[in-house]
Amino acid sequence: xxxxxxxxxxxxxxxxxxxxxxxxxxxxxxxxxxxxxxxxxxxxxxxxxxxxxxxxxxxxxxxxxxxxxxxxxxxxxxxxxxxxxxxxxxxxxxxxxxxxxxxxxxxxxxxxxxxxxxxxxxxxxxxxxxxxxxxxxxxxxxxxxxxxxxxxxxxxxxxxxxxxxxxxxxxxxxxxxxxxxxxxxxxxxxxxxxxxxxxxxxxxxxxxxxxxxxxxxxxxxxxxxxxxxxxxxxxxxxxxxxxxxxxxxxxxxxxxxxxxxxxxxxxxxxxxxxxxxxxxxxxxxxxxxxxxxxxxxxxxxxxxxxxxxxxxxxxxxxxxxxxxxxxxxxxxxxxxxxxxxxxxxxxxxxxxxxxxxxxxxxxxxxxxxxxxxxxxxxxxxxxxxxxxxxxxxxxxxxxxxxxxxxxxxxxxxxxxxxxxxxxxxxxxxxxxxxxxx
Numbered sequence: 001x002x003x004x005x006x007x008x009x010x011x012x013x014x015x016x017x018x019x020x021x022x023x024x025x026x027x028x029x030x031x032x033x034x035x036x037x038x039x040x041x042x043x044x045x046x047x048x049x050x051x052x053x054x055x056x057x058x059x060x061x062x063x064x065x066x067x068x069x070x071x072x073x074x075x076x077x078x079x080x081x082x083x084x085x086x087x088x089x090x091x092x093x094x095x096x097x098x099x100x101x102x103x104x105x106x107x108x109x110x111x112x113x114x115x116x117x118x119x120x121x122x123x124x125x126x127x128x129x130x131x132x133x134x135x136x137x138x139x140x141x142x143x144x145x146x147x148x149x150x151x152x153x154x155x156x157x158x159x160x161x162x163x164x165x166x167x168x169x170x171x172x173x174x175x176x177x178x179x180x181x182x183x184x185x186x187x188x189x190x191x192x193x194x195x196x197x198x199x200x201x202x203x204x205x206x207x208x209x210x211x212x213x214x215x216x217x218x219x220x221x222x223x224x225x226x227x228x229x230x231x232x233x234x235x236x237x238x239x240x241x242x243x244x245x246x247x248x249x250x251x252x253x254x255x256x257x258x259x260x261x262x263x264x265x266x267x268x269x270x271x272x273x274x275x276x277x278x279x280x281x282x283x284x285x286x287x288x289x290x291x292x293x294x295x296x297x298x299x300x301x302x303x304x305x306x307x308x309x310x311x312x313x314x315x316x317x318x319x320x321x322x323x324x325x326x327x328x329x330x331x332x333x334x335x336x337x338x339x340x341x342x343x344x345x346x347x348x349x350x351x352x353x354x355x356x357x358x359x360x361x362x363x364x365x366x367x368x369x370x371x372x373x374x375x376x377x378x379x380x381x382x383x384x385x386x387x388x389x390x391x392x393x394x395x396x397x398x399x400x401x402x403x404x405x406x407x408x409x410x411x412x413x414x415x416x417x418x419x420x421x422x423x424x425x426x427x428x429x430x431x432x433x434x435x436x437x
Contacts, residue, residue, distance in 0.1 A: 007101075008064045009033040009073045010084045012055065013046045013421070015157055016171070017075055019141045020098055021055050022158035023105060026139070030068075034060035034084055036367075037421065044421050052153040062087030069093050073101045076174035077366060099176030102141060106166045106180070109139075112265070115170040115177045115207065116188025116218075117200065118311050119258045122250070122286050123186055124169040126262035128159055131167065133279035134271055138165035144305070145287035156287065172203060181210045184269070186261050187217040192343065193308045194336065216265045218257075224264065230256045246277050250285045252318030254311075290318060293427045296435040298409025303427040307332045307418035309340060309347035315416060316351035323410030326403060327352070328430075330361040330417030334370040337363055337379065345382040348391070357390040357406060358383070359399060364420040396426060400433035407434055 009021050012033025024031045031054075037044050038057050051057060058064035062083040065072060072088040075098045079085075088095050114124040121144035128140035129148060138161045140146075145156030170177035170185075173194040185207070190200045201219070208215060218225055229240040230253050237248045239256040241263060248259055259280060266276045285291065293301040306315040306329075316325060327348075331337040337344070352358055360376045380393045394402060403413060413434075415427045 005070055006030040006032070006066075006068045007071050007073055008058070008069050008084065010060070010078050010082060011035055011075055012050065012057070013037055013044055014075060014077075015046075015143050015145075016098055016169075017073070018046055018050055018155050019143070019157040020073065020102055021050065022053060022155065022160075023102070023139070023141050025054060026158070026160040027105060032056040032058050032064050034058050034064045036060055042421075045424075046155055046421070049153060049155045053155070060084060065091055065093055071096050071101070073098055076176065079367065097176060097179070099171065099179040102168060103179040103181075106168060106182075109164045109166045110184075111180065111182040112138075112165070112167045112184045112186070113170040113177065113180045113182035113211075114167070114186045114188070115172050115204070116186070117172065117191045117193050118308070118314070119188040119254065119261075120169050120186075121305075122255060122258040122289055123188055123262050124167055125286050126259060126280065126283055127186075127265055128167040129283045130262060130266050130271070130276055130279040131165060131269075132159065132161070133282065134266075134275055136165050137161040137163040138167050139163075141166070141168045143169040143171070144289065147284035147287060147291075148282070150287070170207075172200065175203060177203075177207050178210070181212065183212045183214075184265065185211045185215050185217075186265055187215065187219055188258065188261060189218050189310075191308070191310045193310075193340070214268055216261055216268065218261070224260060225257055228257060228260055242273060244273060244277050247281050249283060251290055252314055254314035254318065255290070288424065290315060293415075293424075294431045296431060297407075297437070299407045299411045299413060299434050301413045301427055301431045301434070302415070303424055304414060304416045305418050306416040307336070309343040312344070312347045312416060313351055315414060319412050319414055320351070320353070321412070323412060324408075325351075325353070325356045326407060326411055326413045327356065327358045328361065328399065328403070328413065328415045329358070330420055330423065331363040331376055331379070332418040332420070333366065334363050334372050334374055337376075338371070338374045341374070341379060341382060344379060345386060348383050349386045349388055352388055352390070354389075357392075358388075359392050359394045359403065361394060361396055361399065361417070364417065366419060396422075399426065400429045403430050404433035404437040407437075
């Protein structure tokens with residue numbers, strides 16, 4: 001099926017779908033896509049880059065499905081009554097899940113799949129970068145952009161290689177990782193997020209039975225992290241392994257742990273450890289993973305993808321220093337907010353110091369049939385009930401001005417959240433407001 005000619009991707013500007021669109025195009029397929037942000041005239045950076053890369057955008061009204069469309073590719077987030085899906089059903093066009101389509105592309109390749117509750121995009125990017133630097137020339141399909149690979153005409157979450165090595169991020173949130181049967185795999189960690197912990201662990205156990213050659217997993221090898229020696233500074237940019245000192249551009253112990261997993265995987269593939277260290281030192285980082293937006297008037301603004309309790313703790317602790325942390329967090333869905341409400345309140349209680357501030361934005365509403373019976377205000381009330389002060393629910397349009405009024409030299413503003421493509425622009429807006437205050 002995938003050897004035929006034209007493929008239409010729904011929601012193509014999403015990080016996972018945009019990487020897949022580029023992979024199809026690099027494999028010689030004709031690719032078009034639709035996206036509701038494109039229809040709404042929202043000038044997303046990803047849309048501009050995809051169009052420069054040759055991806056043809058169509059209205060999300062079913063017109064992208066034509067007589068030459070061989071398959072429609074969708075993600076789990078796409079509703080069943082989406083016009084493109086209705087058009088495909090009416091025309092008898094096969095509908096493939098994103099993971100199923102990628103699984104076809106990697107079926108005859110030496111595939112390395114990286115999964116886990118947290119850190120998988122970073123580990124995928126690190127492995128892909130190291131292997132590229134050491135001449136293995138892999139194709140990489142990632143869930144976030146590698147800063148080394150971002151350019152005017154590229155999103156940065158895909159790298160086209162000429163070998164039979166593929167490095168991919170495998171998503172556990174919708175169980176689509178079970179579509180893959182990789183030669184090698186990494187499981188970064190397991191915590192309750194989209195599912196309870198028991199169900200998450202059972203999912204990873206099923207995945208492990210599909211791996212061919214080898215696995216690096218903190219679940220099976222807890223000693224890897226137990227023996228990790230990380231610099232004790234707040235930045236924690238350096239660590240030691242096997243007698244060698246590794247230096248990272250990314251801060252935080254969690255990124256040192258991510259790097260160690262990438263190093264161990266590459267070492268087990270047969271690469272020289274000193275060459276791995278040297279290659280890793282040039283890895284610039286991942287988009288929206290403690291990414292520096294800028295500094296102005298003595299205030300630093302950082303953008304991060306943190307959306308669950310473990311990631312929030314890791315991001316906050318990585319940047320907490322002598323000055324205050326002014327946190328801004330957007331829940332990425334009603335279901336996750338309801339499921340993690342108590343754990344989220346506990347996470348913010350753990351990391352917020354008396355001097356710190358926290359602003360909670362409304363839930364990002366992606367549409368569909370979500371149960372909207374919870375809201376960001378419920379979380380704020382839960383946090384305040386635990387004795388924390390300085391916690392406020394706020395609308396996005398009021399955020400930048402309010403944060404600018406509150407900041408003072410030495411503060412760090414940390415914006416966190418997933419799914420909402422407008423968060424990077426909001427972070428830039430906050431920086432501008434601080435500079436104008």
